[in-house]
Amino acid sequence: MLILAGLGNPGSKYAKNRHNIGMMAVEAIARRWNFGPEKSRFQSLACEGSIPTPDGAVKALILKPQTYYNDTGRAVGEAMKFYKLTPADVVAFYDEIDLAEGRFRMKTGGGAAGNNGIRSITAHIGADFRRARLGTGHPGHKDLVQHHVLSDFHKVEMIWVNALIDACADALPFLAAGDDERYQAEVLRLAPAPKLDPRAHARGGD
Structure with missing residues (x-):
């Protein structure tokens, strides 16, 4: 079984924030693969489903x-303990300011790179969980980061946002099969990142 955790803040006020793109991605997954109804569990809204793979369906x-973004680990840790899973069974979908807008990278383990949600998960389950990093770009200066991540995507940006989260959903069988590298490649094939505006301050990289 996999836990697919979408990072974000609860409530309509935050729903379209850059900080909530991870939550948007898991919502797209639930729609694409017809997951069951949401229920309040593990300090979360949770739903169950299955994902087809060549070796059979994966729950x-x-x-x-x-819990709010910075306390994500409490919810993830509770669910992982309940199902007796390991960190390798956990995939966190979240916004990555150090990736240019629309870029996507998979990674297992490592540091939090200043992301308090990832730091919280690490504190509760250790660092060796899988990370699906959705690029939202950097505002150019650290003092601007908080406003940047808590601001809504602009209407024009929603074109690439929707393409990226739909690609995360469509390519999911590769993730479920444990082939994170193939999953990353397929997401990027389905949703090529938008060309960077040379006037923008977003910086790419890992």
Whole structure:
């Protein structure tokens, strides 16, 4: 079984924030693969479903923690303990400011790179969980980061946002099969990142 945790803040006020793109991605997954109804579990809104792979269907639990972003680990840790899973069974979908808008990278383990949600998960389950990093670009200066991540995507940006989260959903069988590298490649094939505006301050990279 997999836990697919979408990082974000609860409530309509935050729904279209850059910080909530991880939550948007797992919502797209739930729609694409016809997951069951949401229920309040593990300090989250959670729903269950299955993902087809060549070796058979893989069960998955989607978590949308309602703990607020910086305390995501409490919800993830509770669900992982309940199902007796390991960190390798956990995939966190979240916004990555150090990736240019629309870029996508998979990674297992490593540091939090200043992301308090990832730091919280690490504190509760250790660092060796899988990370699906959705690029939202950097505002150019650290003092601007908080406003940047808590601001809504502009209407024009929603074109690439929707393409990226739909690609995360469509390519999911590769993730469920444990082939994160192939999953990353397929997401990028389905949703090529928008060409960077040379006037923008977003910086790419890993």
